[in-house]
Amino acid sequence: MSPAKSGATAAGWKSSASVPEALHEALGLLLLSLADNKRLLGMRYSEWILGAPTLEAGIACSAMAQDEWGHGRILYAMLKDFGRDPGALEHERESDEYLNSELLDEPPEEWTDLLALNALLDTALSVQCEALMDSRYTPLQFKMGKLLDEERFHFEHARGWTKRLAGAQAGREALAGAFEVALGPCLRWFGRGEGGLWTALVDAEIIDGAPDTQRARWLSRVGRLLAEVGLEIPPAADADLDWDGWNDARRRSGTGGPDDETLARVRGDKNRAMLMD
Amino acid sequence: MGRLSGEKLYEIFARQKREDRFEHVGTVQAPSAALARVYAWQTYDEAKWFEMIVAPRDAFEPVNRDEAPFTLHPAEAP
Numbered sequence: 001m002s003p004a005k006s007g008a009t010a011a012g013w014k015s016s017a018s019v020p021e022a023l024h025e026a027l028g029l030l031l032l033s034l035a036d037n038k039r040l041l042g043m044r045y046s047e048w049i050l051g052a053p054t055l056e057a058g059i060a061c062s063a064m065a066q067d068e069w070g071h072g073r074i075l076y077a078m079l080k081d082f083g084r085d086p087g088a089l090e091h092e093r094e095s096d097e098y099l100n101s102e103l104l105d106e107p108p109e110e111w112t113d114l115l116a117l118n119a120l121l122d123t124a125l126s127v128q129c130e131a132l133m134d135s136r137y138t139p140l141q142f143k144m145g146k147l148l149d150e151e152r153f154h155f156e157h158a159r160g161w162t163k164r165l166a167g168a169q170a171g172r173e174a175l176a177g178a179f180e181v182a183l184g185p186c187l188r189w190f191g192r193g194e195g196g197l198w199t200a201l202v203d204a205e206i207i208d209g210a211p212d213t214q215r216a217r218w219l220s221r222v223g224r225l226l227a228e229v230g231l232e233i234p235p236a237a238d239a240d241l242d243w244d245g246w247n248d249a250r251r252r253s254g255t256g257g258p259d260d261e262t263l264a265r266v267r268g269d270k271n272r273a274m275l276m277d
Numbered sequence: 278m279g280r281l282s283g284e285k286l287y288e289i290f291a292r293q294k295r296e297d298r299f300e301h302v303g304t305v306q307a308p309s310a311a312l313a314r315v316y317a318w319q320t321y322d323e324a325k326w327f328e329m330i331v332a333p334r335d336a337f338e339p340v341n342r343d344e345a346p347f348t349l350h351p352a353e354a355p
Contacts, residue, residue, distance in 0.1 A: 016283075053281070054281060054284075054306065056305050056306055056307060056312075056316040056320065057316075059316065059319060059320045060315060060316055060319045061320065062319075063319035063320075064319070151317055152321060153315050156311060156312075156314065156315045157312070157315045157319075159311065160307075160308070160309055160311045160312035160315060161312070163309065163311075164283075164308050164309070164312070184279075
C-alpha cells in the first residue's frame with residue numbers, strides 16, 4: 001500500500017517537506033518533464049511568429065510561445081522546493097538531460113508540422129496538467145488553473161487550423177502526414193500502463209489518472225478533433241504501442257535530445273556569455 | 278498582408294468590468310468565427326478583459342452610408 005494513500009479526506013501537502021521522500025524523485029521528474037516540454041514547445045511556436053501563413057496566426061504563435069515560456073518558468077521555479085536550482089536547470093544542462101518529447105528535438109519544417117505539435121503534443125501536456133488540478137501536492141493546484149485557462153485557446157487555434165487545412169486536398173494530405181508522425185510519441189508520452197514511473201504518484205493522489213487513463217482522455221479529445229475533419233487515428237491500445245528503447249524518466253524513445261542550435265537557444269548561451277565574468 | 282480566400286474581417290469589442298460599456302478594440306482577419314475568437318483574445322491582450330466578443334464585419338448594417346469606408350477591408354483602404 002502506498003504510504004500516502006488515506007482516502008478522500010487526505011490532507012494536502014503544501015511543500016516537499018510533507019511529501020514522502022520516496023515520491024520526491026518521480027514528482028521532480030514530472031515537473032521537469034512538463035517544464036522542458038513547455039519551454040521547447042514555446043520555442044517552436046516562436047519560430048513561426050514570422051513564417052505563419054497569416055499575420056494573425058503569427059501573433060497567435062507569439063502569444064502561445066509566451067504562454068508556454070511562462071508555464072515553463074513557473075514549473076522550473078517549483079523544482080526549488082525539491083532542492084533543484086532553477087537557474088542551473090534552465091541554463092546549464094546538456095541535451096541528453098532534457099526530458100522533452102522527441103518531437104521537439106528539431107524545429108518543425110512545415111506549418112503542418114507545427115500544427116501537429118499544437119494539436120497533439122500541446123494537448124497531451126494539457127491533459128497531464130488537468131490530472132494535476134486536484135493534486136495532493138497543493139502547489140500544483142494553484143498553478144494549473146491559470147495555465148489551463150490559457151491552454152484552452154491553444155487547442156482552439158489547433159482546431160481552427162486543422163479544420164481549415166483539412167478542407168483542401170493538399171492541406172489535408174500534409175496534415176495527415178504530420179499528424180501520423182506525431183501520434184506515436186504523443187501516445188507513448190503518458191507512459192506505460194502498468195508498473196511505470198508514475199504509479200506511485202497516482203496512488204498518492206498527486207496525479208489523477210494512470211497513464212492509460214490519461215491516454216484515453218487525450219485520445220478522446222484528439223479523436224473528436226480528427227473525426228470532425230474525417231481523419232482517422234490508428235489503434236491506440238497500450239499493448240499496440242512500441243515501447244522498444246523507451247525511457248520512462250525522459251518520456252521518450254532513444255537517447256537523443258534537442259539539437260545543438262536548439263540547445264544553445266533554449267539555454268540562452270550566446271547572450272549569457274556576454275554577461276559572464 | 279492581403280486577404281486569403283475564405284477569410285473575413287471580424288470586429289472585436291471588449292470591456293474590462295461588468296459595468297463598463299463595450300469598447301471597440303480592433304479587428305482580425307480569420308477563416309472562421311472559432312479562429313477569430315482565438316486571434317482576438319491573443320492579439321488584443323493589452324488589458325485584463327472581463328468580456329470580449331467578436332462579430333463578422335458583414336453582420337453590421339450600415340446606417341448612414343451604404344459604401345466605404347466601413348465596408349472596405351483595411352487592406353483596400355486608401
